[in-house]
Amino acid sequence: MDRVRIGLIGLGRWGDVQLSALSTLPYVDVVAVCSRSEERCRQICKKYGIKKYYLDFQEIIQNAEARAIIVSTEPERHVQPILLALEAGKDVLAEKPLALTLKEVDRIIQKAREKEVIFMVAHTLRFDIRYELLKERIKKGELGKIVSIYSRRNVWKGLFEQHAKHTPMLETGIHEIDLCRWYMEDEVIKVYARKVNVLDPKIADTYWAVLTFSRGGIAVVETSWLLPDGAPTELNSTVEVIGSRGVASIESPAMGMPIWTEKRSEYPDIFFWPVINGHARGTVHRMLEYFTCCVLKGESQKRVCLEDARESVKIALAAVESAEKEREISL
Numbered sequence: 001m002d003r004v005r006i007g008l009i010g011l012g013r014w015g016d017v018q019l020s021a022l023s024t025l026p027y028v029d030v031v032a033v034c035s036r037s038e039e040r041c042r043q044i045c046k047k048y049g050i051k052k053y054y055l056d057f058q059e060i061i062q063n064a065e066a067r068a069i070i071v072s073t074e075p076e077r078h079v080q081p082i083l084l085a086l087e088a089g090k091d092v093l094a095e096k097p098l099a100l101t102l103k104e105v106d107r108i109i110q111k112a113r114e115k116e117v118i119f120m121v122a123h124t125l126r127f128d129i130r131y132e133l134l135k136e137r138i139k140k141g142e143l144g145k146i147v148s149i150y151s152r153r154n155v156w157k158g159l160f161e162q163h164a165k166h167t168p169m170l171e172t173g174i175h176e177i178d179l180c181r182w183y184m185e186d187e188v189i190k191v192y193a194r195k196v197n198v199l200d201p202k203i204a205d206t207y208w209a210v211l212t213f214s215r216g217g218i219a220v221v222e223t224s225w226l227l228p229d230g231a232p233t234e235l236n237s238t239v240e241v242i243g244s245r246g247v248a249s250i251e252s253p254a255m256g257m258p259i260w261t262e263k264r265s266e267y268p269d270i271f272f273w274p275v276i277n278g279h280a281r282g283t284v285h286r287m288l289e290y291f292t293c294c295v296l297k298g299e300s301q302k303r304v305c306l307e308d309a310r311e312s313v314k315i316a317l318a319a320v321e322s323a324e325k326e327r328e329i330s331l
Helices: 013-022 038-048 057-062 079-087 102-115 129-139 157-163 168-184 282-297 306-325
Strands: 004-009 028-034 052-054 068-071 091-095 119-122 146-156 188-196 206-213 218-227 235-243 247-252
Touching (some): 004 282, 013 028, 013 038, 028 038, 028 057, 038 052, 052 057, 057 079, 068 079, 068 282, 079 091, 102 306, 119 306, 129 168, 129 247, 146 168, 157 218, 168 218, 168 235, 188 306, 206 306
Parallel strands (some): 004 028, 028 052, 068 091, 091 119
Antiparallel strands (some): 146 235, 235 247
């Protein structure tokens, strides 16, 4: 195979970002896209020079040209397109969370193993160069035994209504959960969480969760969708790792390139998906490059195993249950 031909399902903001990054990969052809909105399909096809679009995800999966399928729909619309793509023998990149229940997650994992295709869940922080560098230092033992992790991902409140339809723990908290497991290299055995409802009486916008690991390590996960309109960026995140011989931390937005003008102060993204010459680079680009290279070479991906994707959902759901019941949940 000398080309990777892709069909992409879901043309929201994230699908657009992925298409922007894919357009820079010289061996990738996006042969078709799919959305429930024909107007959006036409807009995206014009923007990226894509020839075909579909309004039904079953039809894009049936497209023989598309060797791989990227599913970038909302979480509640992940399961069916993923299962159909796997059944058709397509390689698949699926947005996180893999599904909203463990039963659905297990159905997907079973099908992926049955079909023996290349399948990856988009846990993007594993492809952020800062987090990768810290992981390398941890593996080398420079911090000693990892004792404690604090991981925060807080988001502009203007995105809450559109993106936090179910729970922020499965939207943003799941990033931090995956990161804590990745760094701790251990399994969570207990979860205790608390929540706060400010924007919606039915859906919490703020969570704190304490994760207890089997070898005694602890982690605190914070996620809140209450950043004010006046915040200089729509995302504020931090991770601090404390080990027996050292401490390390990462902050976003980092003070890498502050821009102050007469109209505003700005801290542009220079890591996640900075747009350079009209194309998304950074973490998203690195993740898509890795997945498409695996497809190109016919090699299984080894960066995000299926068990990791499942455990992240399991822990996030336990945190939601703990906050609802106001008690610790054992896993």
